[in-house]
Amino acid sequence: MSSQDILQSVSTLASYNVLLQVMFRVLTFLLNAFTLRFVSKELIGVVNVRLTLLYSTLVFLSREAFRRACLSGQSGKNHSWRPVINLLWMTVPLGVLWAVLLSYVWLWLLEVPDAHTVPYYSPAVVLFALSGVQELLAEPLWVLAQAHMFIRLKVVAESLAMIAKCSITVVLVVFSREWGLYIFSAAHLVYTGILVLCYAVYFIHFLGSKEAARNSFPLRRVRDLLPRRQNLARLTWSFFKQSFLKQILTEARFIFLPIEESFYIFFAKVLERGRNVKSQKQEEVAIVAEVLECLLKLVLVIGLIITVFGYAYSHLALDIYGGSLLSSGSGPSLLQCYSCYVLLLAVNGVTECFVFAVMSQEEVDKYNFIMLALSVSFLFLSYVLTSWAGSVGFILANCLNMGLRILHSLLYIHRYFQLSRWKPLRGLLPSPLILLALGVSGVVTAVSEAFFCCDSGLLLRLVHIGVGAICLLGVVVAVLLTETKLVQFVSTQLLPRFRKKRT
Numbered sequence: 001m002s003s004q005d006i007l008q009s010v011s012t013l014a015s016y017n018v019l020l021q022v023m024f025r026v027l028t029f030l031l032n033a034f035t036l037r038f039v040s041k042e043l044i045g046v047v048n049v050r051l052t053l054l055y056s057t058l059v060f061l062s063r064e065a066f067r068r069a070c071l072s073g074q075s076g077k078n079h080s081w082r083p084v085i086n087l088l089w090m091t092v093p094l095g096v097l098w099a100v101l102l103s104y105v106w107l108w109l110l111e112v113p114d115a116h117t118v119p120y121y122s123p124a125v126v127l128f129a130l131s132g133v134q135e136l137l138a139e140p141l142w143v144l145a146q147a148h149m150f151i152r153l154k155v156v157a158e159s160l161a162m163i164a165k166c167s168i169t170v171v172l173v174v175f176s177r178e179w180g181l182y183i184f185s186a187a188h189l190v191y192t193g194i195l196v197l198c199y200a201v202y203f204i205h206f207l208g209s210k211e212a213a214r215n216s217f218p219l220r221r222v223r224d225l226l227p228r229r230q231n232l233a234r235l236t237w238s239f240f241k242q243s244f245l246k247q248i249l250t251e252a253r254f255i256f257l258p259i260e261e262s263f264y265i266f267f268a269k270v271l272e273r274g275r276n277v278k279s280q281k282q283e284e285v286a287i288v289a290e291v292l293e294c295l296l297k298l299v300l301v302i303g304l305i306i307t308v309f310g311y312a313y314s315h316l317a318l319d320i321y322g323g324s325l326l327s328s329g330s331g332p333s334l335l336q337c338y339s340c341y342v343l344l345l346a347v348n349g350v351t352e353c354f355v356f357a358v359m360s361q362e363e364v365d366k367y368n369f370i371m372l373a374l375s376v377s378f379l380f381l382s383y384v385l386t387s388w389a390g391s392v393g394f395i396l397a398n399c400l401n402m403g404l405r406i407l408h409s410l411l412y413i414h415r416y417f418q419l420s421r422w423k424p425l426r427g428l429l430p431s432p433l434i435l436l437a438l439g440v441s442g443v444v445t446a447v448s449e450a451f452f453c454c455d456s457g458l459l460l461r462l463v464h465i466g467v468g469a470i471c472l473l474g475v476v477v478a479v480l481l482t483e484t485k486l487v488q489f490v491s492t493q494l495l496p497r498f499r500k501k502r503t
Helices: 003-035 041-070 082-088 091-109 121-136 139-147 151-175 181-206 210-214 233-249 253-270 282-322 331-358 361-389 391-417 424-428 432-452 458-482 484-493 495-502
Strands: none
Touching: 003 151, 041 082, 041 091, 041 121, 041 139, 041 181, 082 139, 091 121, 121 181, 139 151, 139 181, 139 253, 151 181, 253 282, 253 331, 282 331, 282 424, 282 432, 282 458, 282 484, 331 391, 361 391, 391 424, 432 458, 458 484
């Protein structure tokens, strides 16, 4: 497969991943807004913070290193998938181990919520941990699907799973709200169960079929998916140490995760890990540099828009979402600070996905020591800034830590391309017109919030929303007028996938 073919497939994958994430966030937003009318905010908080953090930490620590290693350049074409499959099955016993350890932390080391306000907390912890282990059963199939660009499989599987989860939650909340956390635990178990079932059914049907033979799929029988022996273990161990530290430092990476996951595959397949830019095929380096520049520009623009408009619309968003329950107190300030954090997350996701795709194993090991130093500094900053500014201080500590990670990645990318004629870091320089449009939008929407939001009735709220819409339109026009290269990248690599799908 040529680098252009890989780029087209990865762009399609990224497009659908972003679409899925937007759809899931909207569904989750609506679901939480609905359930707040039936259950307490304390119960929703435990689900969205504690239990979701337990699940995400478990699956991240259990599979992230394996995904990085098995989707790197050496796991592409012309290699044996047998050691990859063997290694991926190690995620299941590792997941069981993490489930036990994390459940112990959640049940015995963290403060247990009041049983009257949040009933069935202990069994919910166990069930959420179990759902994480259950999802890991599909890990070999997920990596196979990602490596071979089975895009529709992921879209269908995650859509069906999310629809089932939302449906079960709504029904149980309305008719059996006394079940408490059992409601959300059951829904999450169904979600991960349907994911596993969809992948299993697909591959059982696909393996041995004419389509598999026509595409020269490397596995022929279902039993080829079962484990035997191991390889790639050393590289996986390097990424595991890195992933453990990253999970400690990052808690909102999911926002730009679709782009990071998809284009990590592109960078890893097109460039050879551990080789400098002069040793790579120059035509492929040119494509990678252009894609990296456009991705940096894309996430930067999105992040800046979220930061600017998040400041003036945090209060309104929380008020619509949960009423005065969420919009009073420090909630708006926290969301405003978090909007700035999203900008840093956006840039960090793209820079690190490139760096981790081209780093040699030795460089990954060295970076683990940097991550260790960052984790220590993050803990110190969290303590100091939280003592000074409370919850806002914790977000500021995350911002400083993320800034240091971005700085390291930028220095690595600069060194990597300094002997070539390509300068992908120019993607971090938006046009003056965009900066002007964003600055004007920030001032106008802040003034609009002061006069029209959020205690003056529905009509003035709509005026505030209208002002924001006009400002956003101005920013979009500025992007269309000045960032022609970015617009061309989006229109040729992302949007045509949806058009072809519809036609």
